[in-house]
Amino acid sequence: MTDHLVDARVPRDLRAFIASLPKAELHVHHVGSASPRIVSELAARHPDSKVPTDPEALVDYFTFTDFAHFIEVYLSVVDLIRTPEDVRLLTFEVARDLARQQVRYAELTVTPFSSTRRGIDERAFMDAIEDARKAAEADFGTVLRWCFDIPGEAGLEAAEETTRLATDDRVRPEGLVSFGLGGPEIGVPRPQFKPYFDRAIAAGLRSVPHAGETTGPQTVWDALTELRAERIGHGTSSARDPKLLAHLAEHRIALEVCPTSNIATRAVRTLDEHPIKEFVEAGVLVTINSDDPPMFGTDLNNEYAVAARLLDLDERGLAELAKNGVEAAFLDEAGKARIKEEIDTFTSAWLAP
């Protein structure tokens, strides 16, 4: 599923600018970020798995026929994460891939339930991600923070377990900043998760559920009113509701837009039909993100290239888009100011005659 890669249509100098532009990544999944390089390392650790170890064979393995096939492949990668050392390796190597794209700050969506259910000790899991986070910051200068999300398809048992792991002071990791809800939306109404989000918010976490990716704008309203969302994962169908767009704009509730993902999962038919321009025109704070990048044959730099084409942006426009990502981050004001200044300094130097 790489036919939707469009960055070849974006001028080479603009792609070079994007590749060097300091950025924030707000919507990217932990396991979903496992590149063929990382998956081949994990598969080699577990030779009984059916996942290929050859990175070239993995590129074929990551070619999906439909959403159900995507879920099947995704779960086979989840099955490779069996020990705390697997967790640490995955996390640290994902950070390396982000750092190579000049990502200075990333909120990684982690689904601890998938690991604890598989028998990984919860404290060992937390130690593994925290150890990788600290090592990544020291080695690459990339700051990682966690969003713990409920896998919606796993029901309220998963919600309870995720909430406990996110709110129990004896377990929750230092880098945890937010609480999310992922998985399918159809048949998984958002309001049933309200009590869990209430507890997470009371424990100081920020609310950032997926909503309006594969269902209509009412799901986004539910995320706002029931789950008190401060950002929305995707929010694609918001474009069908002008009142909702006005609400998002007025309250500065950012949308985490992941264009290529929306095509890969068929949430949007073609990139040219993607509503990102309507979001921008309505004054919504739009951020660019990559979701499950290797699985969708993309990366964050490519998503910025897609956005440049869809929004007709030059270097300054792209720098503003990158600053949106920083603005919407769950990061303190000093941290935001530092990255924004770096973006401005880099852009001025790039454009200097």
Ligand SMILES: [Zn+2]
């Ligand atoms: Zn997502």
